[in-house]
Amino acid sequence: MITRLFGGECIDGVSKSEVRDLYLVQDKISSVSTDARLDAEYNLSNHIVVAGGIDLHTHIGGGKVNIARLLLPEMVRHGRSRLECTEREWQKIAPLSSPVPGTWETGRRYLEMGYTACFEPAVLPANARHAHAEMADTPWLDTGGYLLLGNDRLLLEWISKGAPQSQINDYVAWMIRAHQCCAVKVVNAGGIDAFKFNQRHLDVDEKHWHFSITPRQILKSLSHAVESLGLAHPLHVHCSNLGVAGNIASTMATIDAVEGRRLHLTHAQFHCFGTEGPHGYCSAAKALADRVNAESNLSIDVGQMQFGQTVTLSGDTMHQFANRKQARPRKTIFQDLECQAGCGVLPFQYRHDQYVHSLLWAIGLELFLRIEDPLRVFLTTDHPNGAPFTAYPHLIHLLMSYDFRMSVFERLHADVQSTSSLASLKREYSLDEIIKMTRLGPARALGLFDRGTLCDGGIADVVIYERCENPEHMFARPKMVFRRGTLVYRNGEFLATATKSTIVANVEIDAKMDVTLRKIWPIHYGYSSDLIRIHQDELLSDQRNIEFASRATKSVVIGK
Amino acid sequence: MICPFCSLLCDANDLNEIDCGLQNKSIVQLAKLRSQLDASFNESVTDTEMETAAAIELLKNAKRVLITGRVASVQTARAAVSLAMKVNGTIDCAEAGHVFKNVLAIQRSGIHSVSLAEARDHADLLIVIGGDALLDDCPRIPNSLNSENASPKTVLLLGTFTDKSTAAWTAAGFQPWSISCKIESVPTALTQWSRATLQFSPNRMTSQLFIAMDTAKYTAVLWSAASLRVEQTDLWVERLLHWIASQNETKRCAALPWTSLDGTFQQVCTWLTGFPGRIRFHDGNPSFDTFTNSYESWLARSCELESDSVVIVIDETAATDPFIAKMVFWLGRKFHVIELTSGSMRFPTAVAGAEVAADIFRADQTLLAHLSPSRECDKSRVRPAAYWLARLAP
Incomplete structure (x- = not known):
């Protein structure tokens, strides 16, 4: 799925706000025009284009x-x-x-x-x-x-x-x-x-x-x-x-x-x-x-x-x-x-x-x-x-x-x-x-380096607002919302569901601490520590992915 | 783990190791139902498909739909609410009557409450109100509230407890002190006792009670609405909650209201719809009414319209008193009934947390556990209720 957004003013706080073309290629943002066939394109003059x-x-x-x-x-x-x-x-x-x-x-x-x-x-x-x-x-x-x-x-x-x-x-x-x-x-x-x-x-x-x-x-x-x-x-x-x-x-x-x-x-x-x-x-x-x-x-x-x-x-x-x-x-x-x-x-x-x-x-x-x-x-x-x-x-x-x-x-x-x-x-x-x-x-x-901007390679969560004198009206109702490159909302209508991510921290567990807590958890709480551990499989159900927030690197997505 | 029979945490690693006394009966019951099922239900794909198609057709033509029964898992609760929304149905669970005795009181007055592990670790006085039925329903309560590291706690048993209950609390390491009294009068008595002074106490027993209550730093008050035998239980609970709230002006005191497996449905329904159950959908919007939307009220109103009405009965628990029997008595087979139960001949449903993996809330509704199926159960034979509910959705 490739979508071209043109004529809108792109604002993301990173690069200078300007009217430019934006491509949503699958679930990623790209500013580079593509020779591939476009599935959709939208003229967004008098609109602003921002991240989700x-x-x-x-x-x-x-x-x-x-x-x-x-x-x-x-x-x-x-x-x-x-x-x-x-x-x-x-x-x-x-x-x-x-x-x-x-x-x-x-x-x-x-x-x-x-x-x-x-x-x-x-x-x-x-x-x-x-x-x-x-x-x-x-x-x-x-x-x-x-x-x-x-x-x-x-x-x-x-x-x-x-x-x-x-x-x-x-x-x-x-x-x-x-x-x-x-x-x-x-x-x-x-x-x-x-x-x-x-x-x-x-x-x-x-x-x-x-x-x-x-x-x-x-x-x-x-x-x-x-x-x-x-x-x-x-x-x-x-x-x-x-x-x-x-x-x-x-x-x-x-x-x-x-x-x-x-x-x-x-x-x-x-x-x-x-x-x-x-x-x-x-x-x-x-x-x-x-x-x-x-x-x-x-x-x-x-x-x-x-x-x-x-x-x-x-x-x-x-x-x-x-x-x-x-x-x-x-x-x-x-x-x-x-x-x-x-x-x-x-x-x-x-x-x-x-x-x-x-x-x-x-x-x-x-x-x-x-x-x-x-x-x-x-x-x-x-x-x-x-x-x-x-x-x-x-x-x-x-x-x-x-x-x-x-x-x-x-x-x-x-x-x-x-x-x-x-x-x-x-x-x-x-x-x-x-x-x-x-x-x-x-x-x-939050360490989500592929979100919050319209930079190349970012997740294609993109929102289009129609320009309006009154910012309250403008921000209350976007014209369109894309989730991971798919148009899910347009003019008050919900068009599609979206795969959701659960964002977690990517930290290593010390094996000794695991042993310690297995031993003392039942004493403190009356049940095994295994009972409260949430496994990634549980999070991956229900149309969900897992993403890792990170201070240094781009977030990583684990999906089905 | 959380016992799928009494919804209480156990030390056991597997269903077959649970020692609450309920499971043996239930496993026997389950095995019996399964053998009946095998004898009379030809579980071929074709038959199941035909049954499903017939059920969908019934739902399509129904003007009124009720979804009820025993929902134990998050997964089935989600599916049941979703189906109710799609068919503009009414949804109310079998044990909601007990749940709402507490809920109505909380909705009027609020509550100071405590979770199980907190009470176990921190409370130095436990007041338990009710009768022997409490431990008949949940035999593991004393063990669950006893911390091996803590010194023996005083437990005041107020109500109609016999030596049997006293012995159970003693065996679990508590110092029980039973005062036989009318359960109805307990909130009033507690209020009077806490207002009076030590000098006022007319006899030794009352004096001891004063001392126990006066010196307690953290009091937990436990009852189970399901096993209380009092009229207007919600009003009784409300009076008790007022007393607990008043105690917190100067010291710490909290309620530990016990629920059954229906607590899971209540939680899920609340986050999905904003209401704890007893809801009717209209154009996808839920409306909440504790009387009109109860299954008893729905059935009574629908007697004249039985041909247009469909009742979906879910039972994914291993309960020993079959809800189905109660329902059949109620229904008198006047309505079209779609049964999703472990004992049904129609859509054989797995027991949540025993035969299929399920998320189930502990009885204090704080902890949500993910339960794996028992090693002993043949998991290939039956499907979760959530599967059937999703199949029936238009």
């Missing part, structure tokens, strides 16, 4: 998503199909049928925005097979997961006993491989486990009551392991003190804890509060942005909040529990899970007239606007925690238009309007920067 979008932090699989669905059946709006609605009505109801829709809707809606790969950022080890099975049922999207470590009692015990770093490295490698993940995530290092011991607070240099270790030790150890193993994605950290006034101090301490190693701070807007201001909360976005601008080992995703009803789901039971009285509607789920982590689910309404909510909105945008390099700040809403992922086009509009931003700013709580510096930030993102932030940046951050 990549969401590196969205909760789309695993137990917590399912229990949020279980908790909130009343929030599912009995959907009308696209054909029953006018375009305007569809735009109105389009957000999602529920804050946590089923897998089919998730895949469909991501593809409808031009996204082709998504990453579940909190895969509990015990729950990894579930997460992969659920993501396998999310059509069209390539997927991967970040393994949740840093609250697993086995690791905490080893760190507390002064285990050598090599042992921690081998353990992390074994866990990554056994659970078929591509990165490591830490949520409130040690804090989830501390909450199981009824500890209600844990700062970066505070000791866990039971293990007598600090989050700093855990972060240092895990960031060291991630570097030693050569994982493409840096340690993905949800900092201590989520949403607590003054938590910028613990965010800075978290950065210090990794001692200059690469670090990714996730949903950073929730970790950017100072203590000044009319209600004991203020923005500390400038402090974090300055740090990110100055230190090239740092990257963040924002987790931008949008106003409205959603549901927050997090492994951080300690702070989810602390916020339980803010749940709307007032029902919550908290789980203590498998000596490995936890889970807290709170339905939540973000309101314009609530000071902290308004402040949060402004902080998120401040971070976007103050961080200079779009390859190190990523467009996320931490779906569904800040907002559903369908808010991305709206968010892009906010970033690209100062006037539009201010039109929303004027509706914020008066105290935020009077104290926020957002109005003074006149920066407007260019199209090129948006594409970098949503394609090239995440691809590089």
Whole structure:
């Protein structure tokens, strides 16, 4: 299958944006014209041609998503199909049928925005097979997961006993491989486990009551392991003190804890509060942005909040529990899970007239606007925690238009309007920067060197948007989406399914660690370690491939 | 592994090594059904093709379709939901009644819960509510909750437990303490006990109970809705969940609600459709109603329309109380029935996790295990339910 795309402006953040021909030869991109017979060609004048979008932090699989669905059946709006609605009505109801829709809707809606790969950022080890099975049922999207470590009692015990770093490295490698993940995530290092011991607070240099270790030790150890193993994605950290006034101090301490190693701070807007201001909360976005601008080992995703009803789901039971009285509607789920982590689910309404909510909105945008390099700040809403992922086009509009931003700013709580510096930030993102932030940046951050660009030899996940004055309209509905060279979506119609890939890290397992874990796993967990190991054959079922993320080389695909 | 009989983790490496007491009966049952099958079902390709074609024709002409039965594996749950969507059918599993006793309470009030390994490792007090039926259904619970490395835990047995249950917990290394009481009154009693003071305690037993509850650092509360004998179980569960939530204001306490193999269907259905089951599809969109979409309600409503209605009954478990018999009683053979079961004469279906590989959730629905078929089973003889469901799809 060879497709020629001509007349469109190709934007990929690598080469200069220009109108040029692009060929999709089988499942790869080529800029070289071919003598072979074309199967299709499209005149794309007045269109832009970009790579498929990549969401590196969205909760789309695993137990917590399912229990949020279980908790909130009343929030599912009995959907009308696209054909029953006018375009305007569809735009109105389009957000999602529920804050946590089923897998089919998730895949469909991501593809409808031009996204082709998504990453579940909190895969509990015990729950990894579930997460992969659920993501396998999310059509069209390539997927991967970040393994949740840093609250697993086995690791905490080893760190507390002064285990050598090599042992921690081998353990992390074994866990990554056994659970078929591509990165490591830490949520409130040690804090989830501390909450199981009824500890209600844990700062970066505070000791866990039971293990007598600090989050700093855990972060240092895990960031060291991630570097030693050569994982493409840096340690993905949800900092201590989520949403607590003054938590910028613990965010800075978290950065210090990794001692200059690469670090990714996730949903950073929730970790950017100072203590000044009319209600004991203020923005500390400038402090974090300055740090990110100055230190090239740092990257963040924002987790931008949008106003409205959603549901927050997090492994951080300690702070989810602390916020339980803010749940709307007032029902919550908290789980203590498998000596490995936890889970807290709170339905939540973000309101314009609530000071902290308004402040949060402004902080998120401040971070976007103050961080200079779009390859190190990523467009996320931490779906569904800040907002559903369908808010991305709206968010892009906010970033690209100062006037539009201010039109929303004027509706914020008066105290935020009077104290926020957002109005003074006149920066407007260019199209090129948006594409970098949503394609090239995440691809590089995840070690997917054949994605996120339109370079020769790249995977032919290509999206065509019709140019439009309003970027929200443009990014809400692409004209066409190609997955691996096949046209799967055109003008609102889904034309074909796509072979999906599961992206995993290619790490070697130390044989001694395998023997060790076979011996101690049943003692700690009550079952054999063989039970939780996910074999590649399992991932290769259901029209799936496996791809390896790599820091140094191009990703490798294993398929059927 | 996870036992495909009681959905609980076992130390056994193979189906034949499971020692929960249920499997021998089930394997015998299975063998008997298989021999009946061999005697009366000519498993030629032609016959199967004819049966399939007839079933597809039935479905094509049906105005109302119900898919029900015992779905144990992720693979079959996916196929069942997919078929229900394609035929605009209703889907509700056989044991959903028990599952929804907990689900309804959680949907109203939320829950603080704990998984099996966490409770095993961390809880220093276990409160078990119910009666002997709990261990009749899941005999391995005490062993699964006992950690060899931990010191003996106190287990409070509240309800109608006899010496038989006490002995089982003792044998598993626990220090059981049984208090006979009405199960209905347990949530109220726990609330009263935790509000009272030690000085208030009128007798030695209550005093001991106070001490056990007061000194516990992490309490896990276990019940199985399937083996509870109380009216309005969902309301009972909700009151218990309120008590557990209140405990967490100052200490740690969590629920360990036990489910059967139907937990697997509930999980898969939730991620595919957004709802935990009891759904009806219309134009591909699911609608959820715990009453209207129950299989009992569907059958009652459909009595007048039996000729237009088709019921697909799945049973891929090795359960000893055949769901089919219950269904036949219900149906009275009024409806067109397509049976996908291990004991059926129509589409012989493998037992998930025993005769075919399957992904099955553990009973606390945290861990999803990939189970390989038993070495002893003849895997070539039968096909998974998911295969037949895919064949029937229009």
